[in-house]
Every structure is written in C-alpha cells, then in structure tokens.
Amino acid sequence: GCEITRRSVALRALRRxxxxxxxxxxxxxVTKISTAAFxxxxxxxxxxxxxxxxxxxxxxxxxxxxxSKWEVKSGDTATRFPDWIExxxxxxxxxxxYGLTGAVIGSTLYFGPLSIVSIGLAAPVGLFWYQGLKDMxxxxxxxxxxxxxxxxxRYLFESIRPEIRQYFIESDDFAHxxxxxxxxxxxxxxxxxxxxxxxxxxKNVYETGYEWVNHSxxxxxxxxxxxxxxxxxxDCKQPYSAALLNISAMSYGALSDHxxxxxxxxxxxxxxxxxxxxxxxxxxxxQPGGDIVWNVGTGYFGCRTxxxxxxxEMFQKNATRKQVKxxxxxxxxxxxxxxxxxxxxxxxxxxxxxxxxLHRLDQDCVSxxxxxxxxxxxxxIQFVARLRELSGGKPVGWKMCVGRxxxxxxxxxAMLETGITPDFITIDxxxxxxxxxxxxxxxxxxxxxxxxxGLVDSMLVGAGLxxxxxxxSAGKIITGFQLVRQLAxxxxxxxxxRGMMFALGCIQALKCNTNTCPSGVATQDExxxxxxxxxxxxxxxxxxxxKTVHAAxxxxxxxxxxxxxxxxxxxxxxxIGALKVSPYSKLYRQAPAGSLLEGTGPTLLQGxxxxxxxxxxxxKKDQTNRV
Numbered sequence: 196g197c198e199i200t201r202r203s204v205a206l207r208a209l210r211r212x213x214x215x216x217x218x219x220x221x222x223x224x225v226t227k228i229s230t231a232a233f234x235x236x237x238x239x240x241x242x243x244x245x246x247x248x249x250x251x252x253x254x255x256x257x258x259x260x261x262x263s264k265w266e267v268k269s270g271d272t273a274t275r276f277p278d279w280i281e282x283x284x285x286x287x288x289x290x291x292x293y294g295l296t297g298a299v300i301g302s303t304l305y306f307g308p309l310s311i312v313s314i315g316l317a318a319p320v321g322l323f324w325y326q327g328l329k330d331m332x333x334x335x336x337x338x339x340x341x342x343x344x345x346x347x348x349r350y351l352f353e354s355i356r357p358e359i360r361q362y363f364i365e366s367d368d369f370a371h372x373x374x375x376x377x378x379x380x381x382x383x384x385x386x387x388x389x390x391x392x393x394x395x396x397x398k399n400v401y402e403t404g405y406e407w408v409n410h411s412x413x414x415x416x417x418x419x420x421x422x423x424x425x426x427x428x429x430d431c432k433q434p435y436s437a438a439l440l441n442i443s444a445m446s447y448g449a450l451s452d453h454x455x456x457x458x459x460x461x462x463x464x465x466x467x468x469x470x471x472x473x474x475x476x477x478x479x480x481x482q483p484g485g486d487i488v489w490n491v492g493t494g495y496f497g498c499r500t501x502x503x504x505x506x507x508e509m510f511q512k513n514a515t516r517k518q519v520k521x522x523x524x525x526x527x528x529x530x531x532x533x534x535x536x537x538x539x540x541x542x543x544x545x546x547x548x549x550x551x552x553l554h555r556l557d558q559d560c561v562s563x564x565x566x567x568x569x570x571x572x573x574x575x576i577q578f579v580a581r582l583r584e585l586s587g588g589k590p591v592g593w594k595m596c597v598g599r600x601x602x603x604x605x606x607x608x609a610m611l612e613t614g615i616t617p618d619f620i621t622i623d624x625x626x627x628x629x630x631x632x633x634x635x636x637x638x639x640x641x642x643x644x645x646x647x648x649g650l651v652d653s654m655l656v657g658a659g660l661x662x663x664x665x666x667x668s669a670g671k672i673i674t675g676f677q678l679v680r681q682l683a684x685x686x687x688x689x690x691x692x693r694g695m696m697f698a699l700g701c702i703q704a705l706k707c708n709t710n711t712c713p714s715g716v717a718t719q720d721e722x723x724x725x726x727x728x729x730x731x732x733x734x735x736x737x738x739x740x741x742k743t744v745h746a747a748x749x750x751x752x753x754x755x756x757x758x759x760x761x762x763x764x765x766x767x768x769x770x771i772g773a774l775k776v777s778p779y780s781k782l783y784r785q786a787p788a789g790s791l792l793e794g795t796g797p798t799l800l801q802g803x804x805x806x807x808x809x810x811x812x813x814x815k816k817d818q819t820n821r822v
Contacts, residue, residue, distance in 0.1 A: 283345040288327050295320040357705065367397065372628070373693065373703060377673045381697035384742035385735035405770045408679065409778075411755025417748045421758045424687050426521065428618045428663045430580070432588025435486075435520045438467035439759060440678055440744050442736075443669045443690035444490045444525070444594065446474025448538060448547045449630040449707070453727040454699055454716045455479035460729065461698075461736025462486060470690060473525050473562065476513055477550035483733075487518050490594065491582075492525040493535065494562040496551035503561070505568035507585060509552060514586035521619070522582050524575075524593040526566075529627030529644070529670055531636040532596040535564040542710075544719060571814035572602070572609040580615045592619035594669075596627070597647035600654075600800075604807020605814065607658045612811075616663045621690065622647050624670030628693050630717060631708035644670035645684060649783035652685030654804070657786030657796045673697070675746025682747075683762040684779060691743075698739035699732045 299320050303313045327343035330336075338346040367376040376397070383390040398405060427434025442462055447455050455477060462469040462485035469485050471477075473492025480487055491498065491510070498510035514522055527533060538547075538560035548556055569578040575593070583591040597603065610616050624644025629637070642650070648668055655661040668686035672678055673694045681689050693701070700714045712718040715727035751759055754766050764779035771777050790796040791804045 280342055280345055280348075283342050285331065285341065285343060288331075288343040292320075292324055292327060295323060361703070372626075373671070373673065373697075378697055378703060381673055381694055381739060385698035385739040387738050387742075390742070401770070401773065403770055403772060406676075406680065407768055408676065408750055408754060409766050409768055410753045413755050414753045415755055415757050416752045417757055417759070422744070422748065424665065424759070426619050426665045426687075427590045428616050430583060430588075430615070431590050431618050433590070434618075435468075435590055437688050438465070438740070438744065439682075439688050439747060440672070440740055441467045441488075441688065441690050442469040442695050443692035444470040444472040444488075444523070444528070445692050445696075446472030446490075447477040447479060447550050448474045448542075448719070449717060451712075451715055451718055451720075451724045451727065452479050452546065453724045453729050453732075454696075456483060457699055457727065457729045457732040458695060458736055459483040459485040459487075460733035461695075461740070464733065465737035465740050467740055468520060470523065474547070475550040475552065476516075476519070477546060479546075480550075481516075481518060484518060486520045487516075488521045488523050489514065489519050490523045490525050492562055493564065493566050494551070494560070495568070496553075499552050501554045503567075507581075510582070511585045514582070514589065519586075519589070521590040521592070522586055523619075523621060524566075524578065524582070524591070526575075526593050526595040527598070527623070527641075528594065528629065529596040529623035529625045529641050530629035531632035532598060532625075532641040533564055534632065534636050534640075536562040536631075538562075542719065547719075571818060572605040572811050573613070573815060573818075575606060576609045576613050576615045576617075579617050580613075583618075590618035592617040592621065592664075592667075594621035594623055596623045596625060597642040597650055600650060600803040601806035601810050603651065604654060604804045605811040606807075607654060607660060607804075608808050608811045610660055611658065616660060619665040619667055619687075620651060621667040621669055622651055622686075624648075624668075627670045629707075644668065644681070645783070648681065648684045648686060649785075650800075653783075653785045653797075653800060654791065656788055657791035657800060657804070659789045659792060661788075673743075675743055675748075675750055678743065678747040679750045679762065680767050682751075682759050683764055683767045684783065685764075685785075687760070694739065694743070695736055698736045700727065700735075 299313070299317045302310075302316050306312045323344060326347070330339040330343040330346065333339060336346070336350070338349055340346075365375065367379075368374050380390055382388075400407075423436045423438055425434050425436050442458050445458075449472065450458075456479045459469045459480055460483040463483050467486070468488050469480065470488040471480055471490050473490050473494060473496060475497035476487065476489060489497070494503065495505045495510075497513050498506050500506045513519065540557050540559050543553065543556050543558075543560055545556070547553075547560075551560060553560060566578075569575055579591050579593070583589065595603075622644065624647055625641035626643055648666070652661070652666060655664060655666075665687040666685055667688050667690060668681040668684075669690040669692070671693070672681065672689050672691045678689050696716055697703075699716050701712075701716050702714055704713050706712050707717040710718050710720055712720075712723060715723045715725070718724065747759075751757075751762060754762070756762060764783060764785070767779045768776055769779060769782065771782070784797060786796045786800055791801060794801065796804060
C-alpha cells in the first residue's frame with residue numbers, strides 16, 4: 196500500500212487502542228507502526244470481530260480494513276439517488292424488455308395467441324416497452340432518459356411529497372406557513388366544535404420564542420360597547436364603527452365567485468367588514484350586502500380609464516355606494532412589496548372584467564408596482580384628501596408593508612406640513628399571503644409585522660400624530676392571542692385573510708397559483724367552485740370571527756382591562772433565552788409623545804426622522820424641476 200494508506204491505518208490503530216500515543220516518537224516510528232498495522236489489516240482483511248467483545252481490552256481488537264455497504268450509507272446523511280436504481284439503466288431496460296417479450300412469445304406458443312394468459316401478459320409488457328421508449332426519447336428529464344420506466348418513481352414521489360409531509364410527518368407546531376395546531380383551531384371554531392385543550396399546554400414554555408399574557412389576579416370583562424372601534428379622523432364626515440377582527444384584502448379573481456359570496460355573507464351576518472382587495476368591487480361583493488372596504492390599487496380597478504389611469508367619476512360612483520364604508524389605497528402588500536402583477540388575458544372572465552372596469556377581454560390585466568395618480572409623500576397625502584372628498588367624507592387610508600423608514604418619516608412630515616392625515620393606516624407584514632409571488636419577494640423583501648407595527652406606531656407617537664390615525668394590523672392572525680398581541684403592540688383593529696380562508700374550507704394545499712384549488716376557494720374553475728357551499732361556509736366565516744374575537748376579549752379581561760385600547764406592550768412577555776424573558780415594551784421601545792419634533796427621540800428613530808425631512812425636500816424639489 197501507499198504511504199498515505201499506511202498512515203491512515205496507523206491513525207485507525209491509534210483510535211482503537213492498538214498502539215499507545217507515546218509510541219509515536221518521530222517520523223520513523225510512524226512509518227514502522229503504520230507498516231505493521233497495514234500488514235496486520237491485510238492478513239486479517241476477511242475477519243470481523245465485534246467491537247463489544249474486545250471492549251474491556253481494546254488492545255486485543257483485530258483490525259479489519261473492510262467496510263460494509265451499510266456502513267458507507269449510514270455515514271452519508273445527504274439525500275442520495277438510490278443505489279438499486281443505478282443498475283436499472285438503459286441496458287437493464289432492454290434486458291428486462293427482451294426477457295419479458297420472450298415470455299410473451301413462449302406463452303403465445305404454448306397457450307395460443309387469444310388465450311387470457313397470453314393477452315394478460317402481453318398488455319403490461321407492451322406498456323413497459325411503450326413507457327421505456329417514451330422515456331428515452333423525451334428531452335426534458337435526464338433521469339427518465341438514463342433510467343427508463345423506473346426513473347418515473349422519483350417524479351411520483353415528488354408529486355405526493357407535500358401531502359405526505361403535511362399529513363404524516365410535520366408536527367402540530369410546524370408553522371410553514373400555518374401550523375396544524377392553528378389550522379385546527381380555525382376549523383373547530385368555524386364549525387362550532389369543541390376547541391378546548393385537554394391535559395394542559397402542548398407548548399414548550401421554556402423554549403426561546405414562547406410568548407404569554409401577564410394576567411391580573413382581578414380579572415374583569417369587556418363591556419359590549421367597547422368591542423368595536425370608531426375609525427375616522429377630524430376631517431372624516433362618515434366615521435365607521437369597526438369590529439376587532441375583519442376580512443383582509445383578497446381580490447376577486449384570486450378567489451372564486453363562491454368564496455367572495457360566502458365571505459361577504461359571513462361579514463353581513465357577523466357585523467364586520469370585508470376588504471375587496473385590489474381586484475375591484477364585484478357583483479359577488481355587492482349581492483350579500485355586507486360592509487365593504489374598497490381597496491384601490493395601482494391598476495385602479497373599478498375606477499380606471501381605458502388607458503388604465505385613475506378616473507374620478509368612476510371612483511365617485513363606487514365610493515359613494517352605501518355598502519362601501521371605507522377606502523384603502525394600496526401602496527404595497529407584505530407578500531410582494533414593490534412588485535406589480537399581471538393577470539393573463541386567458542384568465543380574464545366577463546365577471547372579472549366587469550369588476551375591474553376592463554374594456555377588453557383579449558389583453559393582459561396589469562397592476563404596476565407604483566401609482567400613477569400621485570407622486571411622492573406630498574402627493575400621497577393630497578390624494579388621500581381628494582378621495583375623502585369624492586367619497587363624501589368616508590374614512591380614507593392606505594395599506595403598506597413597511598420598507599425604508601425614512602420614506603415613512605417623509606410621509607409623516609408631509610402630514611405635518613399640510614395638516615392632512617389619513618383616517619387609518621393598514622400595516623401588512625412580510626409574512627402576509629398572496630396567490631402568487633416571486634420567491635425572492637415573498638422570502639426576502641419587506642418588514643415583518645411586529646417590527647413594522649412597532650416602527651409605525653412609535654413614529655406616529657413621536658410625531659404627535661397617533662391620536663388622529665387608527666392602525667390596522669394584517670398578517671397571520673388566527674387565534675385570540677395573536678389578535679391581542681397585535682393590539683398590545685399598537686394596532687387598533689386587525690384583519691385576517693388566510694384565517695378566513697380556513698373558515699371557508701381551505702386545507703393549505705398550496706395550489707393558489709395553479710387554478711386547481713381543491714377546496715374551491717382560490718380558483719376560477721366552475722366545477723371546483725361547486726364544492727364550496729355558500730350558505731354553509733358563510734356561517735362558518737361568521738362563527739370563526741365571533742369565536743376568535745370572543746377569545747381575545749376574554750384575554751383582555753384576564754389582564755384586568757375593560758377596553759382593547761388599554762392594552763400595551765407591557766402585557767405581552769416573550770422568552771428570549773433559556774433563562775431570560777422580556778416584555779415587548781423592552782424589546783420594542785416606543786418614542787415619547789412629540790419627542791421627534793423636539794429632536795429628542797430615540798437615536799435610530801430620530802435619524803430616520805431627520806432623513807425623512809430631507810427626503811421630502813428632495814421630492815418637492817424634483818417635482819418643481821419637472822414642472
């Protein structure tokens with residue numbers, strides 16, 4: 196053997212105790228020992244001595260250089276192409292195929308060509324030939340070309356892997372995107388089933404990230420009149436009393452006819468609002484009569500000209516509908532902030548065209564990444580005032596996923612400069628959902644909800660604007676605790692999208708972007724929609740909302756408070772280490788009221804605030820130069 200091999204055997208001998216460490220004095224000793232060990236292993240290469248027989252006296256252990264196949268495989272933790280499939284290549288295919296063909300010929304000669312045995316054997320053999328030749332001829336999959344017939348097993352397993360994982364492998368707390376535990380709570384409450392938990396918590400309360408509410412030894416109850424929040428600033432003429440939990444923005448087109456009907460019917464029955472999403476106000480939103488928040492996106496669906504520009508006349512016509520309670524300008528969404536979208540022409544139906552105000556069905560429906568009706572922070576604030584005027588004084592705000600802090604600071608400076616404020620701001624977290632989005636945008640763009648909420652709330656407080664603006668939180672809100680946590684962090688009310696989808700019967704099949712949603716929720720396939728019974732599902736939507744709000748109100752009472760507004764970040768505690776916990780008030784410190792105006796705000800926040808002022812001035816200068 197070579198010197199490298201001898202040295203490796205010598206080291207193996209050292210590990211197994213054959214040669215004491217002190218033996219290795221110099222280079223010559225290493226060479227002698229490695230040579231002796233190598234010779235020993237060569238003589239006894241076919242001898243296997245179990246380790247446990249020589250455990251008491253390792254010096255008696257026999258060296259065996261042979262490594263079993265199972266040892267090689269057990270040491271490799273990576274995913275491998277199965278060894279047995281490697282042998283089933285093209286040559287093996289032909290051998291098997293010719294062998295089977297010989298068997299068919301033999302049975303034909305023995306039993307006759309029309310016998311059941313001959314036909315029964317010939318059919319699968321013919322299919323085997325067909326599939327194998329087809330695999331070798333196609334050009335898309337190398338595995339199928341190299342390993343005919345048998346290579347298809349890989350693609351079969353790949354196709355059923357998500358279902359196998361969801362139903363048999365993942366734990367109850369595996370939350371990607373929603374855990375089975377949270378989905379079960381949504382299903383149970385929607386169906387009015389027992390949702391209590393026997394035998395104690397399943398959570399590891401000492402695990403980093405565990406959260407809880409600090410309760411009071413003098414709990415109370417929240418009065419009925421404190422269960423709703425009034426939205427409307429000083430310039431609003433038609434303020435709206437909103438429920439604590441509502442249906443978040445989901446467009447018609449992304450959701451089916453039946454899903455929209457069931458959601459709005461549930462909103463009507465339960466007394467909470469239904470956000471339309473940027474797809475416009477469809478006949479399915481209007482038919483049940485539930486309260487609507489009209490989401491106006493960059494495509495201006497329902498208020499656009501033929502060229503796709505904003506149309507004041509069409510906006511006023513829809514905004515003044517009695518059923519429309521608030522107007523929400525969509526700046527961005529958590530799942531794909533700063534990214535537009537395209538609905539291909541082949542997916543544009545007559546009902547979708549009607550809802551979006553499209554004049555042609557043979558063109559793609561485009562949502563640009565940015566608005567064309569206004570520009571910059573000052574333009575946004577002036578657009579808010581204009582929409583409020585056109586709607587007859589209804590609450591107007593915007594929806595955003597927090598990105599650059601200095602840009603939001605610039606918007607706050609624009610509010611102070613003009614005296615115009617929105618009635619509400621909806622904060623969508625980066626964990627928010629969508630029908631389809633590029634993975635880079637879903638996974639790596641945008642601020643998560645907790646941090647986004649903390650920034651917006653703190654900056655509005657520091658700017659002295661918080662008392663004029665309500666904050667709506669949206670992003671993975673399923674349970675009463677998740678609702679309470681957002682209220683404690685600064686939200687006034689919350690929206691839920693996927694929670695409402697679970698109430699409709701969504702099974703998290705993750706097929707929202709394929710038009711093949713098996714539950715009939717996120718599809719335009721008429722046959723799949725038939726499975727979604729509007730009467731039954733609308734009742735479940737109402738049940739889910741009412742029971743979740745009830746659970747949240749019970750938690751608020753358990754803290755000893757009689758109004759959601761009295762919740763603060765002090766009431767929620769998070770474990771940040773094995774032996775360390777902290778209330779959210781210490782993790783996300785709020786700026787003192789008016790401190791940003793005085794220049795005494797927290798260092799980082801004050802820096803963003805000052806940069807926002809400079810940004811607003813640059814935007815104004817650029818607009819002046821263009822004019």
